[in-house]
Amino acid sequence: MYAVRRWIMNTNQSYKLFNKKILSETVNGETLIVNLEVGHYFTLQGIGSFIWQLLLHGLSVEKISALIVNQGNCDTRRVASDIDAFIAELVQEKLIRPCAQPANAFIEQIDESVLGGFSPDGSYMKPAFQKFTDMEALLLADPIHEFTDQTIEPVQ
């Protein structure tokens, strides 16, 4: 008998930024994410940037899947699988974490400019990110331990 471990995505699950050391900005459908804790940064294009923004708007995985399927001519099962894998990677990189509270977001609240996450020709592409670790050495040489009047423990 072998124990089979796999990522099981709760499709009603919503996510939020892992902590305050994760910053992101999106410009023209591309997103830069900076992890100030470890000095890694990431870029997302197309559908990846699209999903990231929807996650930050508090949409559940299910809603994001539905939005993507409705936006383009793509296979529901494939989209769901791709999003599962993508979110699992974002979680693994400690960029996002599940929200305890279910999201209370509505698609209507989202800026229409967000809804442009497909490739230039409108076709669906598997979401992915590029990871850059070249700043890690800078942070290791000069780490910042941040304190506020609320949190006195060093940020780990």
Add this chain to the structure above:
Amino acid sequence: MYSADTPVLPPGKLVEQTLAWLTSFTGSSAAAASHGLHIGSKRICLRFFSHCAERLILPALSHLLTEESGGSDLQVNIVDSSLTNPPEEVLSSHVSVNYAHAVEESFPVFFYQTREIKVAFCVDRTISEISIFDASARQAIVWCELRSAARRIPIERICSPLRILLSWFFQSEDICLLHAGAVGSSSGGIIFAGKSRAGKTTCALSAAQAGLGYAGDDSVLVSTSGLPIVYSVYNTARLVREDLCRFPFVQSGLTGDTANEDDKHQIFFYPKLKNMLCHQFPLRAIVIPVVADGRSQLKKAGPITALKALAPSTLLHAPGDSADLLKKMRKLVETVPCCSLFCGSDRQQTASIIRSLCLGDLRHDCDAQ
């Protein structure tokens, strides 16, 4: 070791107490020397309590000295280890970070902030610096260790002094202290974005050698409201030994304090090369230098590519309100044209492209020149 039960003093109190503590050492609240500087359209008064600190900090900023009298937007009180120990006892009544422990653990940067007060402990093994900034009082105190028997003063402290403090001060002023080099003239200029050793210094010095005004190789201020303006902060450059012969004009700006084998040499443009400096100019483009073979080429870059080159190192150099700083940089890359400059071996050709960029001419945007 760290506790949350320390009292939070009202704004101004920490600076006031630290100054009182300082006076108890010096016997007077009078500074040994005071200098007014125009930095990024603001007037900043540096009050040195010893001439040792003055000799360490002022040269990199001396091109911005002003004789104008009047009030200042920020007063920085600077004291050093020749005069006092670090103001631990004052800080410990307010900031629950044990300075001695920070040194012991070799944590290079501790950062503490409330709404109004920011405190940074920068510990570089045996060379340390403490910056205290009070935004509402517009006062700051910097304590710096001058020299240790074991280590030289890091070149960053000499070439980019008070960087954390200036970054904090200008964040509330719609001006960012960016990790970037800059060249230009009064009609316009560019900034070079990229991590260390990306080619910022080489590009900036090549352009300066070709006649463009030099505004910095590592840190510049850029206003983010309205038309972006670049402001020079430091008149310094850092160059590895093997590159000195490529830029012979910098010889007169070399300090007598020679670098170690692995270190960079520090070059001061002020006073001997002051005619090569440009203090401020409108920003025409954000340029990402890329070391390349063959002829130099310019290619348009997307805003996110520019943000990728600019943001991580800027954010990691400046503890504080990083989210706000990132938003300002995003605004900048959306406002200003961005391009990658593939720098070939012909530095004159590279300088020619940079000159065109400073005039707002992006016609070099082709794969083959």
